[in-house]
Structure formats: C-alpha cells, structure tokens
Amino acid sequence: MKTIILKNGIYASLCVVGIPLIFWSLADEKPNYDLDEIIGYSTMILCMAFVFLGIREYRDQELNGSISFGKALKTGLYIALIPSIAFGIYDLIYIMYLDPDFYDNYYNHYIQELQGELSGNDLKKAIVELNEQRDFFRNPGIQFMVMFLTVFMIGIIFSIISSFILKKVDKQAA
Secondary structure, three states: OHHHHHHHHHHHHHHHHHHHHHHHHHOOOOOOHHHHHHHHHHHHHHHOHHHHHHHHHHHHHHOOOOEOHHHHHHHHHHHHHHHHHHHHHHHHHHHHHHOOOHHHHHHHHHHHHHHHHOOHHHHHHHHHHHHHHHHHHOOHHHHHHHHHHHHHHHHHHHHHHHHHHHOEOOOOOO
C-alpha cells in the first residue's frame, strides 16, 4: 500500500507542480491572472486522477479486486496529501524566489479591475480590504496552508467520488 501511495502521490506532485512551472516558463512578460487561475485549478483537478488510479491499483493488485469504501477513502486521502504538501511548498518557493513581486503585481492588477467596477467609498473600502488580505497572505505559514488546503480539498472530493466508484465487496468473504 505504501508504495502505491508514494508512487501515485509523487506522480500527482509532479503534475501539480510541473504543469504550472512549464506555463510559467513559457509565459509572456505580462501575466494573465485569469488564465493562470484556470491553469492552476485545472492542474489541481488533473493531478487528482492519480487518486483514482492509486485506489484502483491498490484494490486490484493488493486486495484481489475487493476494497471497502473506508479503505479506498483512506488510500485516496493519503495519496492526495502528497501533492497538497508539494503544492504548498512550491507556492512558497514561487512567491519567495521565482516571482517575489507577485503579490504587489497581482494586487495592483486587481485594484485596476476594481477601479473599472467601483467608485467612491465602495472603491476605497474594497482597496482597504484588499490590502488587509495582501498583508494576511504575505505570511508564509498562511500562504502554505491556503495552498495546501486548496489542493487537499479537491483531493478529498476526488477520494470520496473514487471510493464510491471503486468500492467492491468480496462476495465470497461475505
């Protein structure tokens, strides 16, 4: 079981970190935050295919084709834990070393969008809230937890769905 969890967790980690790195290295000078967000979430969802594959591999290769919902869920959550940690670490490295101006650039972009949508006191209030959020997210521990939990929540969903799909009870043992 440990080998299957590690293998699929590492593959999912390579996917969740590798794809954004490839897009980042190919990107133009001016970032497209909307596209980056789509790529990021799509990559997180894509990497969770390894949760399904890992549960199925565990069921078929080590449990003779039979797995309970609980065992499948546990396996899926362990697999999802690995890319969640990897993405949290990747995000810290990205923010600290690859794009240290990310927060300032992202928030300036967002403020420009708000200026096109809001005015007067509504705009001032939105900018104050945005600056508070920026300061909150600059904390590396908070940043890690947010990115970790983003991937892990998707992993939980995939683990539950995969467990329902792959669950098989051995009729001979019953």
